[in-house]
Amino acid sequence: MANEIQRQLVIIGGAEDKEGDCIILREFVRRAGGTKAKVVIMTAATELPREVGENYIRIFERLGAEQARIIDTETREDASSSTALKAVEEATGVFFTGGDQARITSILKDTDLDAAIHKRYAEGIVVGGTSAGAAVMPDIMIVEGDSETNPRINMVDLGPGMGFLPGIVIDQHFSQRGRLGRLISALAQQPAVLGFGIDENTAMVITGDKMEVVGEGVITVVDENELVHNNVDEILRDEPLAFCGARLHILPHGYKFDLKTHKPILDGRSVVNNEGNELAASVS
Template identity: 60%
Template sequence: METQPQGQLMIIGGAEETTGECRILREFVRRSGGIKARIVVITAASSIPVEVGYEYVEIFERLGATQVQVIDTRSQEDGNTLELLRVVAQATGIFFTGGDQARIIRSIKDTILEDALHKRYGEGAVIAGTSAGAAVMPDTMIIEGDSDTNPRMDAVAMGPGLGFLSRVVIDQHFAQRGRLGRLLSAMLQKPNVLGFGIDENTAIIVNGDRVEVIGEGAVTVVDESGITYNNLDRVLQDEPVAVYGVKLHILPDGHWFDLASRQPMGEVVGSRE
């Protein structure tokens, strides 16, 4: 029987608040150990890693983390640097910034850094990611795709993610960029997975099979396991896909979802304190 990781995932839909209350980033610091948190910021996705790294160092230090370090990987050679093992081994919270998720895969996938990240997650570290950093969390990720489209097989390109979460596909900036068709297209390529579309300044926190929603937007959960019909056997790549019987849940702040039963768990009273 596979051992359940001791850590938690915080998967953010992008554009999280970085001034004022910073509720989502504040919760990340809190769950990473509060004022004792030792945070590593991974800027692999960004085209301006120095500037982005500095911004998050300032935020996490302002929120009280005891130590914040930046890891800037731009190639697999960087991801195989032994010095990174020491940095990650001491981290209680690890944060992937936004940018381009393909950059993260190019520099971290199949490296000793990837192994070290999974080890820390298994031991209890909090792994967080925003935007592109959210997309890479599952074992299969959306590399790129069209927004504001109906489902089509050519609407989205899929590839391997970092594998912190299985049988799930993540899409971010969800309501803001009209990505329901894109997420449905991705799920038709990977039957029986769950789709989580996460709005901006909104996050899911995954702790075992329990998924908690926090933030100002909502999370759209799409379940295609019970579909009664699709026309995939007849359509060409660029033609509209028909699908019947898709189950959809909308979960705002304070609501929960159970990955094992594939069912929402309701609202936690007092969650908006």
């Protein structure tokens, strides 16, 4: 029986190492096929597509990819280009650069190119993104917001994402910009029950339902699956948000998390306490 195709994502919190060991980008290239990797670089998010795209071409080729090329989409019409569609069809990896996540969705969402990338993703190629390219991965994304500790409804604006990882919300540059408040605010306003805050030079590397942390920072996981109370329906937009009963996980490099069971994994098993019961959180 053929092996089930595992969908792969490399979601980076921004400011990834591009000059040294490039651990995260190296992992992306490895998953895309190593020396046989054919990577397309999506520059829709940035206002400097040529400069940013050529920098990633140099990096991916230095890491051993067979081919790296830019798909520059300045307008939605560009997202129907036969050249771009052919490049995606031949690619083994698709990488979204940083910039402005709203530019990605306004140009690409619900286009022929969007459909082509999702088709190839379902077939098993790796899709990656950094900063804005990470923000667009859920079906509902953080468009923009204030970095404040105390969550309020009006501190974050949400919008449709690209839908590679539905049912979650992602924030990036997380610890560096103090974004716990806005991640909680985003979670409180939409159906997703898992929130991931990804530090800079840190990535969520996902295969199927399993996530592994790669990089120098941590990933903060907020799980509201068993939330007992919030006051979203009782407050005005600028008033403090209550958020009671959520679970918090802090996961550094090498730690894993099961996206289906919502539990951290240590040595191939969920974390358990002395009584043999599964624990909700793993803090290292």
